[in-house]
Amino acid sequence: MHHSLRRRLFGWFGFAILISVGLGYAIHGLVEPSSLALPLALGGGAMVLWIASGGIAWAVTRPLVELVSVARDIGEGKLDRRMRLGRLGRRGRGRGHGGEVAVLAEAVNTMAARIEQQLADQRELLAGVSHELRTPLGHLRVLIDTAREAGEAAPSGMLDELEREVIELDALVDQLLAHSRLEFARVERRPLDPVELAVRALERVGEDASKIEVESEVEQVSGDPTLLGRALANLLTNARAHGRGLVALRVYDGEPGELCFCAEDRGPGFAEGEPERVFASFVQGRERRGGSLGLGLSLVERVAVAHGGRAWAKNLADGGASVGFCVALGDLQ
Structure with missing residues (x-):
């Protein structure tokens, strides 16, 4: 020039x-x-x-x-x-x-x-996080007050409920940290076993490891274990919470040069036009009943793109839905 x-x-x-x-x-x-x-x-x-x-x-x-x-x-x-x-x-x-x-x-x-769009997204995210944090924090305050008043006679299930609220807060913070790492392109790659990664994700959300279906001979994937694990956990949580239960977590060869993970559920599937929108931030499907910030599947897509891949959602012919992502084999060892 x-x-x-x-x-x-x-x-x-x-x-x-x-x-x-x-x-x-x-x-x-x-x-x-x-x-x-x-x-x-x-x-x-x-x-x-x-x-x-x-x-x-x-x-x-x-x-x-x-x-x-x-x-x-x-x-x-x-x-x-x-x-x-x-x-x-x-x-x-x-x-x-x-x-x-x-x-x-x-x-x-x-x-x-x-820059203007990023700041607008951050303001929207902060507003959503503030709203989502109020609910579990409010529950914790009520439970703590109840336990204090009951003393030693506190119901045994109260501690379990407290633990659930803490886990919910921990999961929300985990989502936000993952989004922050992707925002600053902090992807730490290391050799990973994709099957082991999938099994750990099943165990992390309390699902039976027998639900994994392996249809690939790929033995290693180069990727960020925290981000990939978070993306898989989000797939499984989405299927269980909004798809009426997980049917299977599949690990298979996708298009040439891809390795794919997908969660299949037994829910009613997506409404018309919904598969194209579910990966946007703050979008919630028709089966959601509150308590969700709408970041789960958005994070799945961002993790997939950071690993040279893509994410998708579709209805299954026999009922239910399939939501998953692929990573590029160019990033595989």
Whole structure:
């Protein structure tokens, strides 16, 4: 791009010099043989060159001044500020006046839009987390007050209920930490056994390990054990809580170059158009009954993408649904 700008500046100044020389020659011819011919010719040529240089400088710096103003406003937190591309955008990249500045302006606008969207998502996440934390914390306060009043005569099941509330809080914090790691691209890869990974996920959510179905000969996967384990746990929790029970956790070869994990349930399946939306943050399906932030399947998709793969959801022909994700074999050992 800088070569194009150099060529345009060279052409503009060359044209200005030609005009100034031509005007000086014309003035010299008109007043010759007067002794003022040469001074007038030089003065006229210099005046034209000075005016042309000012015009060129204004044309080059005007969009840059606006760009500095936009960058300063964005730095001060005014994220809705954008560069007005105008003629810069209409003339195309790398061609015509302002081509390089148009590319830079578009990059600044894209950066500001992404930052604005990320902050909006964070505000929405914080609002949702605040709401979700109130419920288990409120339950804990009631249970603690009840236990304090009952003393040694406290019901035996109260401790179990307290434990469930603590586990719910721990799971929510775990989800948020996983989202934070993905946000900052902190994916720590190491060799993993995909079958062992699946079995641990089943045990983590209290499901029978016999529900695993292995249809792949892949022995190792290179990935982040915490993130992959969290994604598998989310699949299983989703099937159990919103799919009326887990039928099977399948590990199989997907499309060429993929290894896939999917949880199949016995629920009513997805409503029309729902499979395309379930991986968005804060989206809850028709079978959800509160107590969910809507981050589980969103995290599954983000983990899959971080491992070079994809996520999907679909209805099964015999009833129920299948929700899963794949990782690229390029990331496998």
